[in-house]
Amino acid sequence: MKRERLPTDDARRRSRRRFLLGGAAIGGTALAACMSLGSATLFNSCRARLPADAALDELIGFAWQGIDPAEFVDCHVHLVGTGDSGSGIEVNPQMESLFHPLQYAQRLFYLNAGCVHNAPGRVDASYLERMQNLVDGLRPGAKLLLLAFERAYDEQGRPDFKRSSFYLPNAYAQAVVQRHPQYFEWAASIHPYRSDCVEELAAAVRGGARAVKWLPPAMAIDPSSPRCDRFYQALAQHDLPLITHAGEEKAVHGAELEALGNPLLLRRALDHGVRVVVAHCASLGMAADLDRGPHAAPVACFDLFARMMGEARYAKLLFADISALTLRNRPPETLRVLLEREEWHARLLNGSDYPLPGVVPLILPADLAARGLLPASAVARLELIREHNPLLFDFVLKRHLSSNGHRFPPGVFATRRFFDRRTA
Template identity: 65%
Template sequence: MAALISARRRLLLAGLGLAGAGLAASALAAKHGTALFNPCRAALPADLAGHPLIQAAWAGLDPAQVWDVHAHLVGNGDSGSGITVNPDMLSLRHPLQYAQRLFYLNAGCVHEAPAGQVDRAYVERLHNLMAGLAPGAKLLLFAFERFHDRDGRPVPARTSFHVPDAYAARIAREFPQGFEWAASIHPYRDDCVAALDAAVASGARAVKWLPAAMGIDPANPRCDAFYAALARHDLPLITHAGEEKAVHGGDTQAYGNPLRLRRPLEQGVRVVVAHCASLGEDVDTDQAKGAGKAHRVPSFTLFSRLMDDPAYAGRLYADVSALTQRNRSEAVLRSLLEREEWHHRLLNGSDYPLPGVMPLISPREFAARGMLAESTVPVLDRVRQHNPLLFDFVLKRHLHSRGRRFAPGVFETRDFFTRTAA
């Protein structure tokens, strides 16, 4: 087994090296004392499970109200799930996508799953992780729609991966004490409203979009019928905004402009901006109209403009997933910690399995910035080796900036989803 593990890790490094990412990841890991690979250990040892740092993270929260609102289902379809993976992600001719896939598999602890057992192993790992959280906590699992062309037809060649609604619904139905699910439906489909009605009837708590990868322009009038149906069901739309780097295919980055979300907001849809649009730049179309030229600003600036607009106070929300990753701005994270007037509109999510990509997050860096007590670092590092979900939660509960932390309501997210129509 040790030889098999070593061979697979050499293969992973080979893929990374071809993309130029392996050396960078290794250097980051060495510099900041972070492991390169997820060791995928099982349940926390008793001394760690009862550690005061973990107990303090749960203090003042009702676990039954704690839903992680941003988690991905991963697999390869070997269980009959209907999951598909683009061949480019399986080929060394596309080294970056190949390396990303292998890192994601390691993050979800299925990189060594036997043939035919990847889907099952991923779900079993989720069960293992949920057992390490306080009883009552839940995970919102995402389906993931295919790229569609302008005529509403799926285009497999431009789809990185696809997780069907039916599979996400089934996994949530089989473990209702730990999982909820979010549908993913392309609004250009002729049957989009019927598909949404069916998803709601099957217990969907939200709809998930990644516009750049799915070919969805949120400002397109073709979405209006879908928006009307979302508003009728009072079902939230969780949609990525800002630059997208993890999922390839559509590559229409302009669709991630936060200002394009005014259309669903103005039609009564509750919109959750994934990651608070914390990465990249977009054209400030408000200024471009007057100046006659494109003016690019940080996507977070445009998100902040919408958040500060009183017209959207009851409809615009955001999740705080991915904000602790190294490619995100410290200034953005500090702003979100300190803007307490926004906290009742922020929802915690992990972006699992990404917390299991070890080089992405460094507690030691946060301690060096004065945002985390130095004494928490070794404890968090140990927790992460066993349970990246718990790690993400405990880290965010203890992060601070100039004396401010995320309010408890950021983590008690259940009521936001259970008010939806059945």
């Protein structure tokens, strides 16, 4: 058997020196948003303790009503870094090049969002310390689900280093959780084309992984391919959910195979009995309506997702997280639908997409208030919360959203039991 070509030690060292949050698979509209905001505040102030304020306490207290913090697991949090701690993180050099200005700008905003822009040489450690500080600002028992991130692979099951935006090893995610179990859980990321994917999944389960994370367009995964079948069978046997991106991808520029974000491609996983969590409710982009043939006209990805949510055979298998739904590039109508479709609420899971809530221009509470989705009286205090704790900001914001009297209920934020394996 041929050995896989691995990066040289020099290449690894160069990768670790790249001052980038490798792994932030998050919204790619920061640059455009900044241009449109003019003199408005653009950067995260990275403060810590919230000031004493009775009205602030009331706003936060309302958000926690009906939620046991021990049941709170934010299911979409990016474990990121540069590899400067020996973590094994690898980053594509395009992310630091001025010849790729959008990706370069994203890097700067992500560094600030994670509050590691002034931490050269210890980005990995600083990012973790900041997350622990933010969890301390929630309530005792609350945790974050940290996402590993796999490389792209080619059709022969070999790692495709050139088309991989970044790589965050399962071993690093597992080690972080083992060191800080009071703060974190972890999700593995395993490419189904790997010859050893089933064995890697078994190892991840033994290591305490709570889910598997995919981003098909960046990782070059076709979720409808028969090549995935043995991995789906193993996922179903282990009862590990698959958290997978669907819809248009704005941030990760690896394989860039947008057609692989079509929500309908996930039918194959569902038909194998896999519990699938559609990240962001497939709330961006258009895709071919494959149910009507390979050449059918494109349909909004969210509409394809909604169609699948309405199919009885997937009622206990198809779920979605509500991360990134408050971004400026998401249609407010989508948020209204999700708030008002109460029959879906038991299948929605809270996720923040952190460090995204710390990218200040991407989420504007004042805009949400102007659209009638948020009380105007909450805007100033939400902005104050974000200055100190973007995770708490994301949670409190979502708990105060409403449309025609409908809100996300406490159960959307009590996600721990969903990640408890029923076939331990």
